[in-house]
Amino acid sequence: DADVTQTPRNRITKTGKRIMLECSQTKGHDRMYWYRQDPGLGLRLIYYSFDVKDINKGEISDGYSVSRQAQAKFSLSLESAIPNQTALYFCATSDSSGTAYNEQFFGPGTRLTVL
Amino acid sequence: AQSVTQLDSQVPVFEEAPVELRCNYSSSVSVYLFWYVQYPNQGLQLLLKYLSGSTLVKGINGFEAEFNKSQTSFHLRKPSVHISDTAEYFCAEPCAGNKLTFGGGTRVLVKP
Numbered sequence: 087d088a089d090v091t092q093t094p095r096n097r098i099t100k101t102g103k104r105i106m107l108e109c110s111q112t113k114g115h116d117r118m119y120w121y122r123q124d125p126g127l128g129l130r131l132i133y134y135s136f137d138v139k140d141i142n143k144g145e146i147s148d149g150y151s152v153s154r155q156a157q158a159k160f161s162l163s164l165e166s167a168i169p170n171q172t173a174l175y176f177c178a179t180s181d182s183s184g185t186a187y188n189e190q191f192f193g194p195g196t197r198l199t200v201l
Numbered sequence: 202a203q204s205v206t207q208l209d210s211q212v213p214v215f216e217e218a219p220v221e222l223r224c225n226y227s228s229s230v231s232v233y234l235f236w237y238v239q240y241p242n243q244g245l246q247l248l249l250k251y252l253s254g255s256t257l258v259k260g261i262n263g264f265e266a267e268f269n270k271s272q273t274s275f276h277l278r279k280p281s282v283h284i285s286d287t288a289e290y291f292c293a294e295p296c297a298g299n300k301l302t303f304g305g306g307t308r309v310l311v312k313p
Contacts, residue, residue: 090244117299126210128291128303129245136298144300176244180299187233187252187295192244 089113090193092177098199099167107162107196109177116182118160119190120144120152123174132175135160136182167200174198203228205294207304214282215312222277222307224266224292234275235293235301236266245291251275262286287311 090111099105109118116137121129131144133152141152149171151163164171174197178190208223226234233252237245249260256268266277275292292304 119300126305128205128207128293128305129301130303131300134298134300142298178245182299187250187299189235189247189250190245190299190301192237192246194242194244 088194090177090179090191092175092193092196094196095194096197098201100201101168103167105164105167105198107175107177107198109160109162109193111158111177111179111191111193113179113181113191114157115179115191116157117180118154119178119180120150120160120162121176121178122146122171123176123195129176132162164198164200167198169200172198172200203294203296203302205292205302205304207290207292207307209307210305211308211310213310213312216284217281219278219280220282220286220309222290222292222309224275224277224304225273226275226292226294227273228294232268232270233295234266234268235295236260236264236275236277237291237293237303239289239291239306241288248277248290282309282311284311284313 119134120132135154177193180188180190204227206225214220235250236248238248239245251268259265293301
């Protein structure tokens with residue numbers, strides 16, 4: 087089984103709808119991240135969480151919110167979806183122990199299309 | 202703010218030929234750098250990382266990268282590519298809290 091899973095894998099929705107993307111991990115990591123990927127822009131950080139009680143905005147948080155329901159679960163919500171939120175969304179996890187810069191492990195991604 | 206620049210958005214290359222993917226970073230303090238690979242329809246996985254020590258870093262699948270402080274570069278190389286190396290490659294720099302700043306990505310298309 088995959089260590090980092092994302093649901094759904096694909097989603098088509100309409101402008102103005104609320105949508106939630108979910109991420110679960112079995113790696114036991116305390117840190118979790120949400121990124122979006124757009125062609126030519128690489129991945130940009132939306133939100134990140136260092137533990138259940140710690141939520142932080144990333145580079146492009148406007149229009150998004152998150153919830154860390156448990157150490158293993160981190161969900162991303164679009165309160166009112168708009169077409170320029172059409173993108174590939176990735177969840178990632180990392181461990182806080184050891185070196186300062188640990189590898190991040192990525193889920194398979196959710197392709198979101200907003201019509 | 203730090204930035205990471207990948208100079209080539211696409212690199213077509215023939216099978217068994219060498220490939221070099223260019224990456225430049227902007228940070229002037231202690232530098233740590235990663236290369237990630239994204240195979241079609243998959244998430245990203247770590248290819249290699251530079252944290253300190255030797256400037257030549259070897260990664261998985263025969264890739265290596267060289268950290269060059271004077272040129273602020275961290276170029277990725279492979280002497281002989283395979284069809285299976287077709288993917289998108291991302292250079293990334295971590296900052297406080299292990300957040301990653303990514304370059305725009307380089308798509309490598311290996312042709313038979």
